[in-house]
Amino acid sequence: MKTGIKLFDSELRVMDVLWKEGETTAKEIAVILNEQVGWSKTTTYTVVKKCLEKGAIERRDPNFVCRPLITREDVQEFETNELINRMYDGAADQLVASILENKNLSGPEIERLKQIVNSLE
Numbered sequence: 252m253k254t255g256i257k258l259f260d261s262e263l264r265v266m267d268v269l270w271k272e273g274e275t276t277a278k279e280i281a282v283i284l285n286e287q288v289g290w291s292k293t294t295t296y297t298v299v300k301k302c303l304e305k306g307a308i309e310r311r312d313p314n315f316v317c318r319p320l321i322t323r324e325d326v327q328e329f330e331t332n333e334l335i336n337r338m339y340d341g342a343a344d345q346l347v348a349s350i351l352e353n354k355n356l357s358g359p360e361i362e363r364l365k366q367i368v369n370s371l372e
Contacts, residue, residue: 256305257333258326261298264288266307266326269319277315 258266264287268280275283281295290298299317302308308317339345356364 256307256321256326256329258302258305258307262302262305262307263326265295265298265302266319266321266323269308269317270323274311274316274318277310277317280317 264284265280268283269275272279272283277296277299278292280299281290281292284290284295285292299308302317303310307321308319310317335341335343335346339349351364
């Protein structure tokens, strides 16, 4: 992962389009985001430019084709680590305990968590 890339909600919207669609022109991204959230083409292009500057995507000509350079998993890992460090002093077990105490988990979710924990041992 390209460590240290902090993406804001607007940038994550652009990334989400690219993760779902694959390589996409900036024009197509603008059409999709206009339909989803009502963004103008100018707004979309501004956010695409920010993603380019951060190294989250690259562009290829002709037609300003955008390609993601980071994965959804990269961003999830980065954001999770940021949350653990910021809110739980780096203690991942405290984050997990907080989630388990505050969310009503279904039987299948509990089983999946047990399997994950058992696979770590």
